[in-house]
Amino acid sequence: MRCPQKGIGIFSGMLGFLLMGGFVLESSSQERDTTGEQFAGKLVRVVAIGGETTGWAVRLDSERQIGDTTIRQVEVDSGPSQISLESFQDKRVEITGTLTWRRGVERKKYPVVILETIREL
Secondary structure (H helix, E strand, C coil): CCCCHHHHHHHHHHHHHHHHHHHHHHCEEEEEEEEEEEEEEEEEEECCCCHCCCCEEHHHEEEEEEEEEEEEEEEECHHHHHHCHHHHHHCCEEEEEEEEEEEEECCCCEEEEEEEEEEEE
């Protein structure tokens, strides 16, 4: 006769271990740059394989060199500001925020701005 409590305990332990591993992976998959940055361009919706996206990006008016990387767009994370971006969709905007670099399995390293302010141009 099998003991269902033992199976539930093992399952719960494994689930907790996997969830903790995901938390550690997520927290280490982002590099933070502490300087505030401004970017101007068109705010658009984006999608990516595996969900490695915030869902929003600013396609820059012109290429920008950051360190040894040339970027043409930055993803936008409304993060703590909780600014609704829908009303700015497909419009030319200027955003201000903290530039971070996130890492993904498919996309490797990509720029994301943690949004502080946004205004239509």
